[in-house]
Amino acid sequence: MSTLVIVGTQWGDEGKGKITDFYAKKADAVVRFQGGNNAGHTVIVGENTYKFHMIPSGVICATPSYIANGMVIDPTALIAEIDAMKKGGLHTEYLYISNRAHIITPYHKLMDELNEVRLGKNKIGTTKKGIGPAYADKTNRNGIRVCDLYEPALLKEKVESNVSYINLLLTKIYDRPAIDAETIYQQLLADAKILRPYVCDVSLALDNLLKAGKNIVFEGAQGAMLDIDFGTYPYVTSSHPISGGATMGAGVSPKAIDYILGITKAYTTRVGEGPFPTELTDETGEFLRQQGHEFGTTTGRARRCGWFDAAVVRYAARLNGLTHIALTKLDTLTGLRTIQVCTHYELEGDVIDYFPASLTQLAQCKAIYETLEGWEEDITQVKTFEELPVNAQNYVKKLEALIDVPISIVSVGPERDSTIILDPIL
Ligand code: GDP
Ligand code: IMO
Ligand code: MG
Numbered sequence: 001m002s003t004l005v006i007v008g009t010q011w012g013d014e015g016k017g018k019i020t021d022f023y024a025k026k027a028d029a030v031v032r033f034q035g036g037n038n039a040g041h042t043v044i045v046g047e048n049t050y051k052f053h054m055i056p057s058g059v060i061c062a063t064p065s066y067i068a069n070g071m072v073i074d075p076t077a078l079i080a081e082i083d084a085m086k087k088g089g090l091h092t093e094y095l096y097i098s099n100r101a102h103i104i105t106p107y108h109k110l111m112d113e114l115n116e117v118r119l120g121k122n123k124i125g126t127t128k129k130g131i132g133p134a135y136a137d138k139t140n141r142n143g144i145r146v147c148d149l150y151e152p153a154l155l156k157e158k159v160e161s162n163v164s165y166i167n168l169l170l171t172k173i174y175d176r177p178a179i180d181a182e183t184i185y186q187q188l189l190a191d192a193k194i195l196r197p198y199v200c201d202v203s204l205a206l207d208n209l210l211k212a213g214k215n216i217v218f219e220g221a222q223g224a225m226l227d228i229d230f231g232t233y234p235y236v237t238s239s240h241p242i243s244g245g246a247t248m249g250a251g252v253s254p255k256a257i258d259y260i261l262g263i264t265k266a267y268t269t270r271v272g273e274g275p276f277p278t279e280l281t282d283e284t285g286e287f288l289r290q291q292g293h294e295f296g297t298t299t300g301r302a303r304r305c306g307w308f309d310a311a312v313v314r315y316a317a318r319l320n321g322l323t324h325i326a327l328t329k330l331d332t333l334t335g336l337r338t339i340q341v342c343t344h345y346e347l348e349g350d351v352i353d354y355f356p357a358s359l360t361q362l363a364q365c366k367a368i369y370e371t372l373e374g375w376e377e378d379i380t381q382v383k384t385f386e387e388l389p390v391n392a393q394n395y396v397k398k399l400e401a402l403i404d405v406p407i408s409i410v411s412v413g414p415e416r417d418s419t420i421i422l423d424p425i426l
Contacts, residue, residue: 001210001213001214001215002215002258002259002426003210003215003216003217003218003252003256003257003258003259004023004027004215004216004217004218004258004259004260004261004425004426005217005218005220005243005246005257005259005260005261005320006019006020006023006217006218006219006220006261006263007220007223007224007241007242007243007246007260007261007262007263007316007320007322008220008221008222008223008224008226008241008262008263009223009224009262009263009264009312009313009316009317009320009322009325010223010224010225010264010265010268010269010270010309010312010313010316011222011223011225011226011268011269011270011271011276012039012221012222012223012226012241012270012271013040013223013265013269013271013294013296013297013303014223014263014264014265014328015263015265015326015328015329015411016041016057016219016220016221016263017041017042017043017052017057017219018042018043018044018328018411018414018416019261019263019326019328019409019411020041020043020056020057020058020217020219021043021045021057021058021060021061021416022409022416022419023217023426024057024058024060024061024063024217025061025063026215026426027058027063027215027216027217027426028063028064028209028214028215028216029058029063029064029065029066029206029209029214029215029216029217030056030057030058030059030063030064030065030066030216030217030218030219031056031065031066031068031202031206031216031217031218031219031246031250032054032055032056032065032066032067032068032071032218032219032221033068033070033071033218033219033220033245033246033248033249033250034070034071034220034221034222034239034240034241034245034246034249035071035072035131035221035222035237035239035241036053036054036071036072036073036074036104036129036130036131036134037053037054037074037077037078037081037104037127037129037298038053038126038127038129038131038221038222038237038298039052039053039054039222039298040052040053040296040297040298040299041053041057041219041221041297042297042414043057043060044414044415044416045060045415045416046415048088050088050090051297052081053077053081053298054067054071054073054074054077054078054081055067055078055081055082055085055095056219057219058217058219059085059090059091059092059094059095060090062090062091062094063094064094064095064096065094065095065096066096066097066098066202066205066206066250067096067097067098067101067202068098068101068202068203068206068249068250068251069098069100069101069202069203069249069250069251070101070239070240070245070248070250071098071101071102071249072101072102072103072104072130072131072134072135072138072239073097073101073102073103073104073146074103074104074109074129074130075103075104075149075188075191075192075195076187076191077104077129078097078195079191079194079195082095095198096198096199096200096202096205097146097195097198097199097200097202098146098199098200098201098202098203098251099145099146099147099199099200099201099202100145100146100147100201100202100203100251101145101146102134102135102137102138102143102144102145102146103134103143103144103145103146103148103149103188104129104130104131104134105130105134105144105159105162105184105188106179106184106187107133107162107163107166107179107184108130108131108133108134108137109128109129109130109133110130110166110170110179111130111133111166111169112126112128112129112130112131112132112133113128114174114176115132115133116128118174123273124234124235124236124272124273124274125235125271125272125273125274126272127272127298127299128299129298131237131238131239132237132238134238135238135239136238137162142158142161142162144158144159144162144188146195146199147199149188149189149191149192149195150192150196150199152189155185155188155189156185159181159184159185159188160181160185163179163180163181163184164181166179167179202250202251203250203251203252204251206250206251206252207251207252210252210256215426216252218246218250218257220241220242220243220245220246221239221241222237222239222241223241223316224241224242224312224315224316224319224320225270225312225316226241227239227240227241227242227245227319228240230242230319230355232274232275232359232362233357233359235272235273235274235275235359236274242316242319242320243257243260243319243320243321243322244320259323259324259425259426260320260321260322260323260324261322261323261324261325261326261408261425262313262316262317262320262322262324262325262326262405263325263326263328264313264316264325264326264327264328264399264403265308265327265328265329266308266327266328266329266330266332266333266395266399267288267292267305267306267307267308267329267332267333268305268306268307268308268309268312269288269292269294269303269304269305269306270303270304270306271296271299271301271303271304272301275359275362275363276304276306277306277309277311277312277342277345277362277365277367278306278307278308278309278340278342278367279304279305279306280305280306280307284336285304285305285306286305287335287336288305288306288332288333289302289303289305291332291334291335292305292329292332307339307340307341307342307367307369308339308341308342308399309342309367310341310342310343310344310399310402310403311342311343311344311345311355311367312355313325313399313402313403314402314403314404315354315355317403317404317405322405323405323406323425324405324406324407324408324409324423324425325400325403325405325406325407325408325409326407326408326409326410326411327396327399327407327409327410327411328411329411330379330388330392330395330396330410330411330412331378331379331380331412331413331418333374333375333392333395334374334375334376334377334378334379335374335376336374337373337374338371338372338373338374339371339372339373339374339395340369340370340371340372341369341370341371341372341395341398341399341402342367342368342369343368343369343370343402344368345365345366345367345368346365346366346368347361347364347365347366348364351368352365370398372391372394372395372398373391373394374391375389375390375391375392376389377389377392379392379412380412380413380418381418382412382420383420384420385410385420385422388410388420396410406422406423407422408421408422408423408424408425409421409422409423410422
């Protein structure tokens with residue numbers, strides 16, 4: 001039995017979907033443990049491109065796939081995603097949804113949008129999928145859970161109570177029309193009926209798999225820098241994308257985790273607002289965006305691009321306890337004459353070995369760069385590390401030394417087989 005947690009080590013979109021798909025064929029279960037349809041995981045297999053938001057990327061390999069308690073679920077969006085899976089010829093009979101996961105309702109999406117408008121120039125740049133408001137209700141203890149969908153009287157009471165509060169906000173503060181609780185209740189009942197066959201106690205199911213010695217892959221969404229506690233708060237998401245989130249978010253013991261694989265892009269991107277010390281707003285940033293197709297899977301927004309930031313990834317390595325790294329999108333850097341790497345931050349004249357909590361301090365940090373030689377050769381068909389141009393090898397070795405975690409995979413293209421395996425882990 002082995003378990004592998006896959007996490008993003010930057011600001012998301014590192015290529016977690018592609019690497020999860022790679023491990024899904026060796027796994028008996030793939031589990032998403034946090035986030036919701038703010039995530040967008042693209043997996044390309046041959047002619048087919050799959051885009052997952054809530055459904056684990058394991059479904060392409062027909063590996064049993066679990067939506068665990070730590071996630072927030074938009075039922076209508078999930079049904080649409082299941083329908084898209086069926087149309088794409090994927091099997092849905094091995095999909096499971098935790099009865100403890102929380103529900104995103106239309107009023108969560110509405111509040112997400114209105115919050116962003118209210119914040120104006122200080123907006124977070126959320127995906128407007130209702131993620132923050134749904135997690136806020138969870139911690140405020142008025143959230144609606146999947147199991148509540150099957151107790152109509154309780155569900156009605158909860159929806160009415162929540163909507164009466166939302167309507168106060170809408171009419172008294174936002175000068176908006178009130179919304180109708182009955183419409184939301186009826187939609188939830190209808191969606192609940194469709195989702196019924198998938199609902200189970202995921203934590204218990206995973207415990208049974210662990211006892212039977214099965215391999216489990218946990219697929220993170222977002223990345224360490226979007227973690228609600230350790231990211232660039234408040235420009236973060238509302239869950240724990242770091243490895244600790246996997247045990248709470250799936251209901252398994254920390255003792256059950258064997259390996260933790262950090263997915264790391266060979267440069268850095270970020271969607272939405274917030275600090276980004278190595279951001280490039282010049283033509284090199286545009287080069288990375290075009291060459292790497294850096295446009296969001298969920299919102300279509302152009303991703304901000306910048307140089308690799310070792311201070312960020314070292315921080316992520318520590319928070320996650322990374323045992324391995326998969327370095328992705330190395331091919332995007334092809335054609336750059338020189339490549340810069342941020343090795344450390346300097347704050348008030350000192351090189352620092354911590355990641356500042358204060359955004360004021362972070363803004364004062366100066367990125368210290370080292371310049372490496374680039375390469376011109378197309379590397380997308382390369383199958384072994386030794387076949388890579390020497391400068392590309394040196395780049396990978398430099399990052400490995402800076403992060404101090406072994407790089408076990410180098411990804412050189414979006415397709416399944418554009419993957420150099422140095423250590424298969426499982
Ligand atoms: P995720 O959210 O971490 O799963 O990442 P996304 O799917 O949002 O973004 C990564 C994008 O890069 C997707 O479009 C992938 O198909 C693509 N991708 C993944 N690995 C590679 C790679 O090594 N090279 C290139 N060129 N594209 C990649
Ligand atoms: P994957 O799993 C990149 C960002 C949003 C915004 C912030 C908060 O594809 O890597 P939210 O809607 O979560 O309240 O938005 O987090 N964000 C992501 N950025 N990849 C993601 O997921 C993201 N999910 C949320 O852009 O800045
Ligand atoms: Mg993504």
